[in-house]
Amino acid sequence: MRGLVPHALRLARILLAAPLVAACTQQGDFGRPAPTAWNSLINAAGTFAAHERGEPASLFPFTEDERALRDRAWRFLMPARERSLFDAALDNLTRARVLPASWRLSDPTAYYEAITAGPFRSPVSRYRRLSDDLVADGRLVPAFAETAARVVRADLTRLQSLPFITTLDDRDVRSAAMRVAENRCLIAWVRLETGARAASYRYALEHLLVAAPEEEAIATERSLAFLESRRHLLDPLLPPDAEARCGLVPPEPGGVVLVRKG
Template sequence: MGLVLASVLLAACAQEGDFGRPKAGAWNSLVETTGPFVARERAEPVSAFPLTDDEQTLRERAWRTLMPTTGREAFTDVIANLTRTRALPRRWRPGDVAAYHEGLVSESFRSPVSRYRRLSEDATADARLITPFAALARRVNEADDLRLRSLPFARTLEDFDVHNAAMRVAENRCLIAWVRLELAERIARYRYALEHLVVEVPGPEAIGPERAIAMLAGRRTLLDPLLPPEAAFRCGLVPGEDLIADLAAGRPLVAKD
């Protein structure tokens, strides 16, 4: 419990660098190293191996997707950062589909047009990050496949090496699964926000966000071939396979009455 409380304090001090990535520094380094200790206590996969360059970059690029899109509420950022660094399990993180819309309308804008513009910019920014992330994730998967294929032929490996190799593969794949799941949930939040804005402040400006969300949904499919559909369930990111099927099919998370 003391370790978790310490993690909360550290995460509160986490700083953001360029392009939404974690800023290099003592505070963020402590946050990054605390998470694996807590995750290991929860019996989650944690490897003692050092990260490859691609694995490190994969984690840096995942930061933008796994942190909140709108609002800079301190508590929300702390929870998001704790889940991202694995100091807390993912299910501690709020999954309210209406959260983005609520944050959007709570901000001060000169006109409703600015809200539409913000929604369009956020969806477009997410879409532009997917292609390079998918290419990087593919390289990481290929390296992991090589790692696993080499195990039976390596005669000098001990159980420690085999275990940590398996744990690193699981870590990498579960991170990719988490990003894929989070993007599906983010698309649902963007669609929810757009539907409500059209009712609250209708206008032709809704065309821009609609196209941006469609582009994001289209590019998200680049992540589908990287892992099987049930990956998020196997990684403990969702409680059951029904939700995975809904997200993969693009069905809304909130049904209308």
């Protein structure tokens, strides 16, 4: 967890000390966090921790689309594989930005190892699990992309209006700019994680095909193509270097970074 400032590190320890973050987080529909006081506390702590690290973080209330964007991002920011209670708590703290996104390294082998661990009835069941996850992700991408597009348009209106509003103070202007950056970096994070998930699924399919060839692999390959076609809906939303600008991946030489390293 290199790069965490002391305040954020202490905050993460406090939250993990509570019954393992209330069993990771209280669940709502589709596995997303339910709108409870506990989950609101985790999200507020994440805003504080992100601010302490120098990442974009605004105290402005969320619009309906901004809130929906965060709800729809949940699936893509949490690993597809099963996790221990402790690991799931850490993943949720990362999703809420209590912990920085950069501390969790991408491991394309983890999903395959998870679905092949333990007893199973037949290799076909593993192919079907993989196909189900692929299709579920692919079906959720368009709704996220549509919501993200509305948020991007609203943010453009927000920025264009700033020079014409004379009653704003420096804090208002900074909060507006931080919310725009915060929204863009969330979209960039989902775009990055969606690509990483697709890579994990491809790794799993290729290794299943070698370990246990089955005709079910043909349908699974189609499911992977379905996800690949859908995830590219996220590409036009932001510039290609948005992930680097947000500090999610190493920047190109001479590139601009929007977040300060802790």
